[in-house]
Amino acid sequence: MxxxxxxxxxxxxxxxxxxxxxxxxxxxxxxxxxxVADTRKFTGWEAWFTNLYNExxxxxxxxxxxxxxxxxxxxxxxxxxxxxxxxxDLHSRELAEH
Amino acid sequence: xxxxxxxxxxxxxxxxxxxxxILGIGVGIIGGFFGMGGAWMITPGLNILGFPMAFAIxxxxxxxxxxxxxxxxxxxxxxxxxxxxxxxxxxxxxxGFEVGxxxxxxxxxxxKVDLYVRxxxxxxxxxxxxxxxADVKKRMSKEKAAKAAGxxxxxxxxxxxxxxxFHKLKxxxxxxxxxxxxxxxxxxxxxxxxxxxxxxxxxxxGGGLIRMPMLIYFVGCPTHIAVGTDLFEVMISGLxxxxxYTYKGRxxxxxxxxxxxxxxxxxxxxTVATKYIKGYxxxxxxxxxxxxxxxxxxxxxxxxxxxxxxxxxDIASTVLILGLVFxxxxxxxxxxxxxxxxxxxxxxxxx
Numbered sequence: 001m002x003x004x005x006x007x008x009x010x011x012x013x014x015x016x017x018x019x020x021x022x023x024x025x026x027x028x029x030x031x032x033x034x035x036v037a038d039t040r041k042f043t044g045w046e047a048w049f050t051n052l053y054n055e056x057x058x059x060x061x062x063x064x065x066x067x068x069x070x071x072x073x074x075x076x077x078x079x080x081x082x083x084x085x086x087x088x089d090l091h092s093r094e095l096a097e098h
Numbered sequence: 099x100x101x102x103x104x105x106x107x108x109x110x111x112x113x114x115x116x117x118x119x120i121l122g123i124g125v126g127i128i129g130g131f132f133g134m135g136g137a138w139m140i141t142p143g144l145n146i147l148g149f150p151m152a153f154a155i156x157x158x159x160x161x162x163x164x165x166x167x168x169x170x171x172x173x174x175x176x177x178x179x180x181x182x183x184x185x186x187x188x189x190x191x192x193x194g195f196e197v198g199x200x201x202x203x204x205x206x207x208x209x210k211v212d213l214y215v216r217x218x219x220x221x222x223x224x225x226x227x228x229x230x231x232a233d234v235k236k237r238m239s240k241e242k243a244a245k246a247a248g249x250x251x252x253x254x255x256x257x258x259x260x261x262x263x264f265h266k267l268k269x270x271x272x273x274x275x276x277x278x279x280x281x282x283x284x285x286x287x288x289x290x291x292x293x294x295x296x297x298x299x300x301x302x303x304g305g306g307l308i309r310m311p312m313l314i315y316f317v318g319c320p321t322h323i324a325v326g327t328d329l330f331e332v333m334i335s336g337l338x339x340x341x342x343y344t345y346k347g348r349x350x351x352x353x354x355x356x357x358x359x360x361x362x363x364x365x366x367x368x369t370v371a372t373k374y375i376k377g378y379x380x381x382x383x384x385x386x387x388x389x390x391x392x393x394x395x396x397x398x399x400x401x402x403x404x405x406x407x408x409x410x411x412d413i414a415s416t417v418l419i420l421g422l423v424f425x426x427x428x429x430x431x432x433x434x435x436x437x438x439x440x441x442x443x444x445x446x447x448x449x
Binding site for chain 2: 035037038041042046049050053057058060061062063064065067068069071072073075076078079080083086087088089090091092093
């Protein structure tokens with residue numbers, strides 16, 4: 001049993017290590033050009049933002065993956081508040097059809 | 099009127115931001131209602147707004163992830179998401195998508211792959227449209243027959259019932275999907291999601307357009323559950339896609355945020371509208387969207403066979419898609435307003 005678990009864990013680790021490589025290779029359809037953002041036009045947060053893009057795509061990707069769900073949830077909650085205020089029941093659906 | 103324009107920090111172009119919000123609202127409504135990302139609707143809109151195409155896909159996917167999250171949260175509260183089914187399907191979808199994407203890279207070396215892919219897409223959309231309308235026709239004839247016999251048709255009755263045959267396959271392990279309300283071999287959703295993921299990978303699309311009908315006709319989900327569960331899938335694949343495209347430097351995050359403002363609101367409208375529209379109403383509207391998408395792809399194929407038609411066909415397909423987005427979102431919005439007004443009036447009547 002222990003051997004089986006070791007094999008499964010090994011397989012999962014291998015898969016996790018290999019999948020991003022496969023994924024990166026697969027999605028690489030765009031022409032291999034380097035895009036550089038022009039930071040001279042910006043000041044403040046915009047300058048920080050463009051610098052982050054130029055310096056590290058990994059951090060920029062992490063920022064995107066974190067910011068998008070947070071903003072989505074906030075906007076969704078805002079829309080919830082508005083709709084609840086109107087009087088729409090947002091917790092149940094009576095229609096039961098295939 | 100300078101305040102209506104915003105300078106995009108990465109691409110360095112100036113964009114009319116209310117256009118992004120409006121586009122977001124339209125695709126948000128449709129996405130929340132049908133359970134799809136809707137990349138095929140967004141690209142022509144971004145094109146018109148002067149958005150650089152190098153950033154179009156990444157930006158689209160990034161906003162799609164946020165929009166799907168909003169819709170999934172709402173559908174989840176309505177009980178429209180079968181999370182167990184969604185998680186099982188992710189395995190097949192991810193593996194299938196990567197196999198499809200690798201395959202297309204291999205086919206690209208042969209050449210002319212773009213043409214074959216587009217025709218494959220058209221063929222697939224014809225099949226989906228046929229399935230939807232054949233199902234609707236069959237259900238209507240069942241309804242007529244029941245009426246003629248002086249009975250009322252069962253609310254859970256469907257036209258096409260292929261899923262019943264698939265459910266008879268008892269290949270272990272069997273799994274019960276409580277929210278969707280059926281038990282089947284776990285291999286059924288895994289294999290089908292692998293196939294839809296593979297097709298999505300080959301076609302270079304998110305896959306919501308294929309997965310939604312697959313969940314209804316082959317897996318046997320009720321329409322509302324198919325929409326909610328599909329959005330759960332779109333949310334996860336959207337986040338994954340947003341990460342990989344941004345890593346390649348192809349996402350204009352500011353534009354995605356602006357679109358998300360509209361899309362989050364639109365997604366709520368589309369999701370709430372599913373409360374007031376019957377399953378078959380959603381299926382018919384979905385069928386119309388599929389036909390519109392199919393015509394737009396055929397329009398893009400015509401210039402390959404008839405010279406000098408490219409400019410006309412590009413404009414025509416853009417007008418068709420944006421017109422379709424406008425009309426469908428208007429229809430869903432009006433139906434949602436009508437339903438909400440009835441619900442509020444009924445509540446006031448009770449009080």
